[in-house]
Amino acid sequence: MTDTSTPAEAPPAVLRQDAELIAGVVAAAGRGLVDRETVAEVVALCAVAGEHLLVVGPPGTAKSEAVRRVAGQLGGRYFEYLLGRFTEPNELFGPVDLRSLREGRVEFETAGMLPEADIAFLDEVFLGSTAVLNTLLGLLNERVFRRGGTALASPLRVCVGAANHLPEDPALAAFADRFLARVFVDPVADARLEELLEAGRRPAPVAHHGGGPGGPEDRLGALDRLAVAARGCELDGVTPLLASALRRLRAAGVPVGDRRAV
Incomplete structure (x- = not known):
């Protein structure tokens, strides 16, 4: 039976160590990046917050490099793909399991694919087909991959989407809104x-793949413990300030929907 209980919050001393560990990860990932340190920071922040990130900017602005460096420092399973108009769902989510198909079941082989990734990067994310985006929407919302007879709980901490500009097509608005953080x-x-x-002449930082203290399992574990602690934070004291800021944004013509406000 799968344990679906929420992990207990770690002691303050452990959380301080976790915060220092993740701060070191971000610093290592940002070393050598020029004016892209913020991207590395927000990827880690979104992983703790349990939200997804959209990075918007013209081609050749190191969007993917910043994400790769953070993923490499955090460890875990990383999935990256460049979407196009003709990208098939099985390129992201895995092919049909032929053994199950022979037995009359439509299931999918997800090993090494997006549903089993800890961190994912999808370039040109708005170019995906309706079939791709609809399946992806469920995965981003619920952290569960459902397709055919396959229902798989995903370990995805954060999905980073990249695009050259925000979509103008209203049909993509609901999908774009799932990326609550934007840089x-x-x-x-x-x-x-x-x-x-x-910086371009210097080699990129070496990804951290070793075991032991501070290794990938520790780093992902630190993210998870910080995420649990973040969900337990008492926010009553800052709620009036947040509400005031949201009113000012809306008064200035900045659209902030209810989901984004929360």
């Missing part, structure tokens, strides 16, 4: 071009 990036400013060129 907009531009090419590195002229004043920092020397820094960019120097």
Whole structure:
């Protein structure tokens, strides 16, 4: 029987160690990135918050590099894919299990695919077909992959989508709204071009794959413990301030729906 109980919140001393560990992960991932440190920070923040991130910016602005570095430092299973108009669902979610099909069951082989990933990056995310986006929507919402006879609880901590711009098609609005966190990036400013060129000559940080203290299991465990603690935070003191900020945003013409407000 699967244990569906919520893990107990860790002691404060453990949470402090977890926070320091994840801060070190973010710092290592951002080392050598020019003006993309914020992307690395928000990926980790979204993993703790249990939300998904959309990174918007023109091609060639290191969106994917920033995500890869964070994933490499955190460890765990990573899935990355560039979506297109003709991307088939099985390219993301896995092919039909032929052995089950011979027995009259439609099930899918998900090993190494998106449903079993801890961290995922989907480039050009709005180019996916309706079949891809509808299946993805359920996975992002519920962390459960359902297709055919397959129903699989996903370990997905955060999915990062990337796009050159926000979609104008109203049909994509509901899907885009599932990425509650958004970071907009531009090419590195002229004043920092020397820094960019120097960083481009240096090798990327080595991904952390070793075991033991501070290894991938510890890092993902730290994320999970911080996520549990975050859900237990007392927010009554800041609720009036948040409500005031939301009113100001709406008064300024910035659309903030109920889901995003919460």
